[in-house]
Amino acid sequence: MTSPLNTLPALEKTLQEVEILLAEAEGFDEDRKKLVVLNKAAFLLLVGKFEAYIENLVEEFVFAINSLELRAAHVPERLLAEHSVQIVKNVKDHLNNGKLEKVNSMFIDLSRYWAEIEPCNSLNISNKFSYGKHGEKELIKMFKRCGIESIFDEIVLYDPQEKYDSNEDSVLDIKGIFNSITNMRNNILHQDETPTLTVGNVKYYKNILVQLAECLEELLQKIISNADSKRQKEGMFDYVI
Template sequence: MVNLQSFHNFTAALEEVKILLKLANEYEKEENSYATLTKSALLLLTAKFEVFVEDVVTEYIETINAMNITNLLISDKLKITHSAVVLKKLMDYIEHPNKDEQKIKVFKELAILWASEEQRVLPLNIPNKFNYGKHGAKEIQKLFKNIELENIFDRVILYTDKEDSLLESQEIVKMDVIINNITNQRNNIVHQDKSPNMTHKQINDYLKHLNDFSEKLCELLKERLDVLNESCESYKQVAYAKE
Protein backbone atom coordinates (compact mmCIF):
# COMPACT_ATOMS: atom_id res chain seq x y z
CA MET A 1 0.00 0.00 0.00
CA VAL A 2 1.45 3.35 -1.05
CA ASN A 3 1.31 5.92 1.74
CA LEU A 4 2.59 8.94 -0.17
CA GLN A 5 -0.19 11.50 -0.47
CA SER A 6 1.05 12.59 -3.88
CA PHE A 7 0.03 9.28 -5.40
CA HIS A 8 -3.45 9.37 -3.87
CA ASN A 9 -3.91 12.93 -5.13
CA PHE A 10 -2.81 11.86 -8.62
CA THR A 11 -5.19 8.90 -8.68
CA ALA A 12 -8.05 11.17 -7.66
CA ALA A 13 -7.06 13.74 -10.29
CA LEU A 14 -7.15 11.11 -13.03
CA GLU A 15 -10.89 10.73 -12.46
CA GLU A 16 -11.31 14.07 -14.24
CA VAL A 17 -9.52 12.68 -17.29
CA LYS A 18 -11.67 9.55 -17.19
CA ILE A 19 -14.81 11.68 -17.38
CA LEU A 20 -13.57 13.23 -20.63
CA LEU A 21 -12.61 9.83 -22.04
CA LYS A 22 -16.02 8.44 -21.20
CA LEU A 23 -17.65 11.33 -23.05
CA ALA A 24 -15.27 10.85 -25.98
CA ASN A 25 -16.39 7.24 -26.22
CA GLU A 26 -20.01 8.38 -26.37
CA TYR A 27 -19.28 11.03 -29.04
CA GLU A 28 -16.87 8.92 -31.10
CA LYS A 29 -18.98 9.29 -34.26
CA GLU A 30 -19.28 13.08 -33.96
CA GLU A 31 -16.00 14.37 -35.36
CA ASN A 32 -15.84 17.85 -33.82
CA SER A 33 -17.04 16.79 -30.39
CA TYR A 34 -14.71 13.79 -30.39
CA ALA A 35 -11.70 15.90 -31.35
CA THR A 36 -12.49 18.44 -28.64
CA LEU A 37 -12.83 15.76 -25.97
CA THR A 38 -9.65 13.89 -26.90
CA LYS A 39 -7.73 17.19 -27.00
CA SER A 40 -9.00 18.11 -23.56
CA ALA A 41 -8.31 14.66 -22.15
CA LEU A 42 -4.72 14.62 -23.39
CA LEU A 43 -3.99 18.14 -22.14
CA LEU A 44 -5.44 17.32 -18.74
CA LEU A 45 -3.57 14.01 -18.51
CA THR A 46 -0.18 15.60 -19.21
CA ALA A 47 -0.89 18.44 -16.77
CA LYS A 48 -1.98 16.09 -13.98
CA PHE A 49 1.10 13.91 -14.44
CA GLU A 50 3.51 16.86 -14.38
CA VAL A 51 1.85 18.16 -11.21
CA PHE A 52 2.27 14.70 -9.67
CA VAL A 53 5.98 14.57 -10.54
CA GLU A 54 6.66 17.93 -8.88
CA ASP A 55 4.47 17.04 -5.90
CA VAL A 56 6.12 13.69 -5.22
CA VAL A 57 9.64 15.16 -5.33
CA THR A 58 8.47 17.87 -2.92
CA GLU A 59 6.81 15.35 -0.60
CA TYR A 60 9.92 13.16 -0.57
CA ILE A 61 12.18 16.02 0.53
CA GLU A 62 9.63 17.37 3.02
CA THR A 63 9.37 13.91 4.59
CA ILE A 64 13.15 13.75 4.98
CA ASN A 65 13.19 17.23 6.52
CA ALA A 66 10.44 16.23 8.95
CA MET A 67 12.68 13.44 10.28
CA ASN A 68 14.93 16.14 11.71
CA ILE A 69 17.98 14.13 10.71
CA THR A 70 21.56 15.18 11.30
CA ASN A 71 24.17 15.98 8.68
CA LEU A 72 25.85 12.58 9.11
CA LEU A 73 22.77 10.75 7.84
CA ILE A 74 22.35 12.85 4.72
CA SER A 75 23.94 11.36 1.61
CA ASP A 76 26.71 13.26 -0.14
CA LYS A 77 24.60 13.49 -3.30
CA LEU A 78 21.77 15.27 -1.48
CA LYS A 79 24.31 17.51 0.25
CA ILE A 80 25.84 18.44 -3.10
CA THR A 81 22.46 19.22 -4.65
CA HIS A 82 21.43 21.32 -1.65
CA SER A 83 24.81 23.09 -1.60
CA ALA A 84 24.49 23.99 -5.28
CA VAL A 85 21.15 25.66 -4.56
CA VAL A 86 22.58 27.56 -1.61
CA LEU A 87 25.63 28.67 -3.60
CA LYS A 88 23.40 30.03 -6.34
CA LYS A 89 21.71 32.09 -3.65
CA LEU A 90 25.14 33.27 -2.52
CA MET A 91 25.89 34.56 -6.02
CA ASP A 92 22.92 36.91 -5.66
CA TYR A 93 24.62 38.42 -2.60
CA ILE A 94 28.31 38.23 -3.45
CA GLU A 95 28.64 41.60 -5.21
CA HIS A 96 26.18 43.38 -2.94
CA PRO A 97 27.98 45.55 -0.34
CA ASN A 98 25.11 45.42 2.16
CA LYS A 99 24.54 41.66 2.15
CA ASP A 100 27.40 40.50 4.39
CA GLU A 101 25.02 39.05 6.95
CA GLN A 102 23.35 36.88 4.31
CA LYS A 103 26.74 35.78 2.94
CA ILE A 104 27.92 34.70 6.38
CA LYS A 105 24.68 32.80 6.93
CA VAL A 106 25.23 30.81 3.74
CA PHE A 107 28.81 29.92 4.68
CA LYS A 108 27.76 28.83 8.18
CA GLU A 109 24.94 26.72 6.79
CA LEU A 110 27.30 24.89 4.45
CA ALA A 111 29.92 24.44 7.18
CA ILE A 112 27.34 22.72 9.38
CA LEU A 113 26.09 20.53 6.55
CA TRP A 114 29.57 19.25 5.65
CA ALA A 115 30.96 19.04 9.20
CA SER A 116 32.50 15.71 10.24
CA GLU A 117 30.82 15.89 13.64
CA GLU A 118 27.09 15.50 14.19
CA GLN A 119 25.09 18.67 13.58
CA ARG A 120 21.44 19.57 13.19
CA VAL A 121 20.88 21.04 9.75
CA LEU A 122 18.43 23.44 8.21
CA PRO A 123 15.80 21.89 5.90
CA LEU A 124 17.19 20.60 2.62
CA ASN A 125 16.47 22.81 -0.36
CA ILE A 126 16.26 20.55 -3.41
CA PRO A 127 14.96 21.68 -6.84
CA ASN A 128 11.45 20.29 -7.29
CA LYS A 129 10.08 22.17 -10.30
CA PHE A 130 10.39 21.74 -14.04
CA ASN A 131 12.47 24.37 -15.78
CA TYR A 132 10.14 26.92 -17.32
CA GLY A 133 8.86 25.74 -20.67
CA LYS A 134 10.65 22.39 -20.39
CA HIS A 135 8.72 19.12 -20.56
CA GLY A 136 9.21 15.47 -21.41
CA ALA A 137 11.16 12.43 -20.22
CA LYS A 138 14.56 14.16 -19.96
CA GLU A 139 13.17 16.86 -17.68
CA ILE A 140 11.55 14.21 -15.49
CA GLN A 141 14.87 12.37 -15.27
CA LYS A 142 16.57 15.59 -14.15
CA LEU A 143 14.06 16.13 -11.35
CA PHE A 144 14.46 12.62 -9.96
CA LYS A 145 18.22 12.81 -10.29
CA ASN A 146 17.99 15.61 -7.71
CA ILE A 147 16.73 13.06 -5.17
CA GLU A 148 19.28 10.37 -6.09
CA LEU A 149 17.13 8.45 -8.53
CA GLU A 150 19.39 8.29 -11.56
CA ASN A 151 17.85 6.98 -14.79
CA ILE A 152 14.37 6.79 -13.32
CA PHE A 153 12.94 4.87 -16.28
CA ASP A 154 15.47 2.09 -15.69
CA ARG A 155 14.64 2.02 -11.98
CA VAL A 156 10.86 1.91 -12.26
CA ILE A 157 9.90 -0.73 -14.81
CA LEU A 158 6.47 -1.74 -16.06
CA TYR A 159 5.59 -4.77 -18.16
CA THR A 160 2.79 -5.29 -20.65
CA ASP A 161 -0.24 -7.18 -19.43
CA LYS A 162 -0.26 -10.58 -21.15
CA GLU A 163 -4.06 -10.64 -21.10
CA ASP A 164 -4.16 -7.40 -23.10
CA SER A 165 -1.36 -8.33 -25.47
CA LEU A 166 -1.06 -10.58 -28.50
CA LEU A 167 2.49 -11.37 -27.42
CA GLU A 168 3.28 -14.67 -25.73
CA SER A 169 5.50 -13.00 -23.17
CA GLN A 170 5.51 -9.71 -21.35
CA GLU A 171 7.52 -6.81 -22.69
CA ILE A 172 8.83 -3.71 -20.95
CA VAL A 173 6.60 -0.66 -21.28
CA LYS A 174 8.81 2.18 -22.55
CA MET A 175 7.61 4.93 -20.25
CA ASP A 176 10.06 7.51 -21.60
CA VAL A 177 8.67 6.97 -25.11
CA ILE A 178 5.08 7.27 -23.84
CA ILE A 179 5.85 10.47 -21.94
CA ASN A 180 7.63 12.02 -24.91
CA ASN A 181 4.74 11.05 -27.17
CA ILE A 182 2.04 12.66 -25.05
CA THR A 183 4.29 15.69 -24.48
CA ASN A 184 4.75 16.16 -28.23
CA GLN A 185 1.02 15.76 -28.79
CA ARG A 186 0.38 18.30 -26.03
CA ASN A 187 2.76 20.78 -27.66
CA ASN A 188 1.00 20.34 -31.00
CA ILE A 189 -2.33 21.13 -29.35
CA VAL A 190 -1.05 24.14 -27.43
CA HIS A 191 1.07 25.72 -30.16
CA GLN A 192 -0.65 24.61 -33.37
CA ASP A 193 -4.18 23.71 -32.25
CA LYS A 194 -3.80 20.23 -33.73
CA SER A 195 -5.98 17.33 -32.65
CA PRO A 196 -4.05 14.48 -31.00
CA ASN A 197 -2.99 11.69 -33.30
CA MET A 198 -4.49 9.04 -31.03
CA THR A 199 -7.87 7.67 -30.00
CA HIS A 200 -9.54 7.94 -26.62
CA LYS A 201 -8.69 4.26 -26.10
CA GLN A 202 -4.99 4.96 -26.60
CA ILE A 203 -5.16 7.89 -24.20
CA ASN A 204 -6.85 5.62 -21.68
CA ASP A 205 -4.02 3.08 -22.07
CA TYR A 206 -1.50 5.85 -21.44
CA LEU A 207 -3.47 6.91 -18.38
CA LYS A 208 -3.23 3.39 -16.98
CA HIS A 209 0.51 3.23 -17.65
CA LEU A 210 1.11 6.60 -15.98
CA ASN A 211 -0.94 5.53 -12.97
CA ASP A 212 0.94 2.22 -12.67
CA PHE A 213 4.29 3.96 -13.12
CA SER A 214 3.42 6.48 -10.43
CA GLU A 215 2.40 3.74 -8.02
CA LYS A 216 5.64 1.79 -8.49
CA LEU A 217 7.65 5.00 -8.23
CA CYS A 218 5.99 5.89 -4.93
CA GLU A 219 6.59 2.38 -3.61
CA LEU A 220 10.29 2.82 -4.35
CA LEU A 221 10.39 6.24 -2.68
CA LYS A 222 8.51 4.93 0.35
CA GLU A 223 11.03 2.09 0.73
CA ARG A 224 13.89 4.58 0.65
CA LEU A 225 12.18 6.80 3.21
CA ASP A 226 11.54 3.84 5.50
CA VAL A 227 15.21 2.83 5.36
CA LEU A 228 16.30 6.39 6.14
CA ASN A 229 13.82 6.66 8.99
CA GLU A 230 15.08 3.39 10.49
CA SER A 231 18.64 4.66 10.28
CA CYS A 232 17.57 7.89 11.93
CA GLU A 233 15.84 6.09 14.79
CA SER A 234 18.80 3.75 15.31
CA TYR A 235 21.16 6.70 15.35
CA LYS A 236 19.03 8.44 17.97
CA GLN A 237 18.99 5.35 20.18
CA VAL A 238 22.77 5.10 20.06
CA ALA A 239 23.07 8.81 20.86
CA TYR A 240 20.70 8.51 23.84
CA ALA A 241 22.64 5.52 25.15
CA LYS A 242 25.84 7.55 25.19
CA GLU A 243 24.28 10.33 27.26
Protein backbone atom coordinates (compact mmCIF):
# COMPACT_ATOMS: atom_id res chain seq x y z
CA MET A 1 0.00 0.00 0.00
CA THR A 2 1.37 3.39 -0.95
CA SER A 3 2.10 5.87 1.81
CA PRO A 4 -0.24 8.87 2.22
CA LEU A 5 0.64 12.20 0.68
CA ASN A 6 0.96 13.90 4.07
CA THR A 7 1.73 17.37 2.67
CA LEU A 8 -0.23 19.36 5.25
CA PRO A 9 2.46 19.45 7.97
CA ALA A 10 4.74 21.32 5.55
CA LEU A 11 1.95 23.83 4.84
CA GLU A 12 1.30 24.38 8.53
CA LYS A 13 5.01 24.92 9.13
CA THR A 14 5.43 27.45 6.35
CA LEU A 15 2.29 29.34 7.44
CA GLN A 16 4.02 30.09 10.73
CA GLU A 17 5.65 32.97 8.87
CA VAL A 18 2.21 34.44 8.28
CA GLU A 19 1.46 34.10 11.98
CA ILE A 20 4.63 36.03 12.81
CA LEU A 21 3.47 38.98 10.71
CA LEU A 22 -0.01 38.83 12.24
CA ALA A 23 1.46 38.81 15.74
CA GLU A 24 3.42 41.92 14.82
CA ALA A 25 0.29 43.56 13.43
CA GLU A 26 -1.62 42.93 16.64
CA GLY A 27 0.97 45.07 18.44
CA PHE A 28 0.40 48.13 16.24
CA ASP A 29 -3.14 49.14 17.10
CA GLU A 30 -2.03 52.75 17.59
CA ASP A 31 0.00 52.95 14.37
CA ARG A 32 -2.49 52.71 11.52
CA LYS A 33 0.10 52.82 8.72
CA LYS A 34 2.22 50.00 10.12
CA LEU A 35 -0.89 47.94 10.83
CA VAL A 36 -2.09 48.26 7.24
CA VAL A 37 1.33 47.34 5.83
CA LEU A 38 1.70 44.31 8.08
CA ASN A 39 -1.80 43.03 7.28
CA LYS A 40 -1.19 43.44 3.54
CA ALA A 41 2.16 41.68 3.82
CA ALA A 42 0.64 38.81 5.82
CA PHE A 43 -2.18 38.44 3.29
CA LEU A 44 0.15 38.38 0.27
CA LEU A 45 2.44 35.91 2.00
CA LEU A 46 -0.54 33.70 2.81
CA VAL A 47 -1.68 33.58 -0.82
CA GLY A 48 1.85 32.95 -2.08
CA LYS A 49 2.37 30.14 0.42
CA PHE A 50 -0.92 28.53 -0.59
CA GLU A 51 -0.05 28.61 -4.29
CA ALA A 52 3.38 27.13 -3.58
CA TYR A 53 1.70 24.41 -1.54
CA ILE A 54 -0.64 23.52 -4.40
CA GLU A 55 2.28 23.17 -6.80
CA ASN A 56 4.08 20.92 -4.32
CA LEU A 57 0.93 18.86 -3.69
CA VAL A 58 0.52 18.12 -7.40
CA GLU A 59 4.20 17.21 -7.68
CA GLU A 60 3.89 14.79 -4.76
CA PHE A 61 0.74 13.30 -6.28
CA VAL A 62 2.44 12.54 -9.59
CA PHE A 63 5.42 11.05 -7.72
CA ALA A 64 3.06 8.77 -5.77
CA ILE A 65 1.29 7.64 -8.95
CA ASN A 66 4.63 6.89 -10.63
CA SER A 67 5.76 4.92 -7.58
CA LEU A 68 2.83 2.52 -8.00
CA GLU A 69 3.96 1.55 -11.52
CA LEU A 70 0.39 1.29 -12.71
CA ARG A 71 -0.92 -0.02 -15.99
CA ALA A 72 -2.53 2.67 -18.14
CA ALA A 73 -6.04 1.46 -17.29
CA HIS A 74 -5.48 2.38 -13.63
CA VAL A 75 -3.98 5.81 -14.25
CA PRO A 76 -6.43 8.72 -14.48
CA GLU A 77 -6.93 9.03 -18.23
CA ARG A 78 -6.55 12.81 -18.13
CA LEU A 79 -3.21 12.48 -16.32
CA LEU A 80 -1.82 10.12 -18.94
CA ALA A 81 -3.18 12.35 -21.71
CA GLU A 82 -1.59 15.45 -20.16
CA HIS A 83 1.74 13.61 -19.94
CA SER A 84 1.41 12.60 -23.59
CA VAL A 85 0.69 16.17 -24.69
CA GLN A 86 3.79 17.36 -22.83
CA ILE A 87 5.88 14.79 -24.70
CA VAL A 88 4.39 15.73 -28.06
CA LYS A 89 5.17 19.40 -27.43
CA ASN A 90 8.81 18.48 -26.98
CA VAL A 91 8.79 16.37 -30.14
CA LYS A 92 8.58 19.45 -32.36
CA ASP A 93 11.82 20.89 -30.99
CA HIS A 94 13.67 17.61 -31.53
CA LEU A 95 12.21 17.30 -35.01
CA ASN A 96 13.30 20.82 -35.96
CA ASN A 97 16.80 19.97 -34.75
CA GLY A 98 16.91 16.85 -36.89
CA LYS A 99 16.91 14.44 -33.94
CA LEU A 100 14.71 11.84 -35.60
CA GLU A 101 15.95 8.98 -33.42
CA LYS A 102 14.89 10.91 -30.34
CA VAL A 103 11.48 11.62 -31.86
CA ASN A 104 11.06 7.94 -32.68
CA SER A 105 12.06 6.94 -29.14
CA MET A 106 9.59 9.38 -27.55
CA PHE A 107 6.65 8.06 -29.56
CA ILE A 108 7.61 4.45 -28.85
CA ASP A 109 7.80 5.17 -25.12
CA LEU A 110 4.34 6.73 -25.21
CA SER A 111 2.86 3.84 -27.14
CA ARG A 112 4.28 1.34 -24.64
CA TYR A 113 2.41 3.17 -21.86
CA TRP A 114 -0.92 3.33 -23.66
CA ALA A 115 -0.66 -0.28 -24.86
CA GLU A 116 0.22 -1.43 -21.34
CA ILE A 117 3.49 -2.93 -22.45
CA GLU A 118 5.30 -1.01 -19.72
CA PRO A 119 4.18 0.43 -16.36
CA CYS A 120 3.45 4.15 -16.16
CA ASN A 121 6.33 5.11 -13.87
CA SER A 122 7.68 8.33 -15.35
CA LEU A 123 4.60 10.45 -15.91
CA ASN A 124 5.26 14.16 -15.96
CA ILE A 125 2.77 17.02 -16.02
CA SER A 126 3.07 20.71 -15.29
CA ASN A 127 2.55 21.52 -11.62
CA LYS A 128 2.88 25.25 -12.21
CA PHE A 129 0.21 27.91 -12.45
CA SER A 130 0.11 29.78 -15.76
CA TYR A 131 2.40 32.79 -15.57
CA GLY A 132 0.50 35.86 -14.41
CA LYS A 133 -2.78 33.98 -14.02
CA HIS A 134 -4.57 33.19 -10.78
CA GLY A 135 -8.05 32.42 -9.47
CA GLU A 136 -10.51 29.55 -9.54
CA LYS A 137 -10.06 28.81 -13.25
CA GLU A 138 -6.36 28.22 -12.77
CA LEU A 139 -7.00 26.01 -9.74
CA ILE A 140 -9.54 23.98 -11.71
CA LYS A 141 -7.07 23.63 -14.59
CA MET A 142 -4.31 22.45 -12.25
CA PHE A 143 -6.37 19.61 -10.77
CA LYS A 144 -8.01 18.69 -14.05
CA ARG A 145 -4.53 17.57 -15.15
CA CYS A 146 -4.62 15.12 -12.24
CA GLY A 147 -7.97 13.66 -13.23
CA ILE A 148 -10.42 15.79 -11.26
CA GLU A 149 -12.80 17.48 -13.68
CA SER A 150 -13.90 20.36 -11.43
CA ILE A 151 -12.61 20.53 -7.88
CA PHE A 152 -15.25 22.99 -6.71
CA ASP A 153 -17.94 20.43 -7.53
CA GLU A 154 -16.17 17.97 -5.24
CA ILE A 155 -15.58 20.22 -2.22
CA VAL A 156 -17.87 21.40 0.56
CA LEU A 157 -16.41 23.76 3.16
CA TYR A 158 -18.04 25.22 6.25
CA ASP A 159 -17.52 28.64 7.76
CA PRO A 160 -14.77 28.31 10.42
CA GLN A 161 -16.23 31.27 12.32
CA GLU A 162 -19.61 29.67 12.86
CA LYS A 163 -20.69 26.93 15.21
CA TYR A 164 -22.78 24.69 13.05
CA ASP A 165 -24.48 21.31 12.96
CA SER A 166 -23.91 20.63 9.26
CA ASN A 167 -26.74 22.98 8.28
CA GLU A 168 -26.79 24.55 4.82
CA ASP A 169 -26.48 28.11 6.11
CA SER A 170 -22.86 27.52 7.11
CA VAL A 171 -21.73 26.13 3.73
CA LEU A 172 -19.22 28.46 2.11
CA ASP A 173 -19.18 29.69 -1.47
CA ILE A 174 -15.57 28.56 -1.72
CA LYS A 175 -15.27 29.41 -5.41
CA GLY A 176 -16.46 32.97 -4.75
CA ILE A 177 -14.22 33.36 -1.71
CA PHE A 178 -11.20 32.06 -3.61
CA ASN A 179 -11.84 34.55 -6.40
CA SER A 180 -12.26 37.34 -3.85
CA ILE A 181 -8.90 36.44 -2.30
CA THR A 182 -7.30 36.40 -5.75
CA ASN A 183 -8.81 39.77 -6.68
CA MET A 184 -7.52 41.37 -3.49
CA ARG A 185 -4.07 39.93 -4.17
CA ASN A 186 -4.08 41.31 -7.71
CA ASN A 187 -5.34 44.72 -6.62
CA ILE A 188 -2.62 45.03 -3.98
CA LEU A 189 0.17 43.98 -6.33
CA HIS A 190 -0.94 45.52 -9.60
CA GLN A 191 -3.17 48.44 -8.65
CA ASP A 192 -1.37 49.46 -5.45
CA GLU A 193 -4.70 49.35 -3.65
CA THR A 194 -5.18 49.01 0.09
CA PRO A 195 -8.20 46.80 0.82
CA THR A 196 -9.70 46.81 4.27
CA LEU A 197 -7.84 43.99 5.96
CA THR A 198 -7.74 43.27 9.67
CA VAL A 199 -5.77 40.65 11.53
CA GLY A 200 -9.06 38.80 11.94
CA ASN A 201 -9.70 38.91 8.19
CA VAL A 202 -6.32 37.40 7.35
CA LYS A 203 -6.72 34.68 9.99
CA TYR A 204 -10.16 33.91 8.55
CA TYR A 205 -8.76 33.53 5.03
CA LYS A 206 -5.92 31.43 6.39
CA ASN A 207 -8.36 29.02 8.03
CA ILE A 208 -10.35 28.71 4.82
CA LEU A 209 -7.27 28.06 2.68
CA VAL A 210 -6.05 25.42 5.12
CA GLN A 211 -9.47 23.73 4.93
CA LEU A 212 -9.27 23.88 1.14
CA ALA A 213 -5.77 22.39 1.20
CA GLU A 214 -7.02 19.52 3.36
CA CYS A 215 -9.83 18.77 0.92
CA LEU A 216 -7.55 18.90 -2.11
CA GLU A 217 -5.05 16.54 -0.53
CA GLU A 218 -7.90 14.19 0.37
CA LEU A 219 -9.18 14.17 -3.23
CA LEU A 220 -5.76 13.32 -4.64
CA GLN A 221 -5.14 10.72 -1.95
CA LYS A 222 -8.43 9.06 -2.90
CA ILE A 223 -7.26 8.75 -6.51
CA ILE A 224 -3.97 7.20 -5.36
CA SER A 225 -5.67 4.77 -2.97
CA ASN A 226 -8.25 3.67 -5.54
CA ALA A 227 -5.55 3.07 -8.14
CA ASP A 228 -3.47 1.10 -5.66
CA SER A 229 -6.48 -1.01 -4.67
CA LYS A 230 -7.14 -1.92 -8.31
CA ARG A 231 -3.48 -2.77 -8.79
CA GLN A 232 -3.46 -5.07 -5.78
CA LYS A 233 -6.78 -6.67 -6.66
CA GLU A 234 -5.61 -7.62 -10.14
CA GLY A 235 -2.17 -8.67 -8.96
CA MET A 236 1.18 -7.91 -10.52
CA PHE A 237 1.12 -7.31 -14.25
CA ASP A 238 3.68 -9.13 -16.41
CA TYR A 239 4.89 -6.34 -18.64
CA VAL A 240 6.50 -7.26 -21.92
CA ILE A 241 9.86 -5.48 -21.93
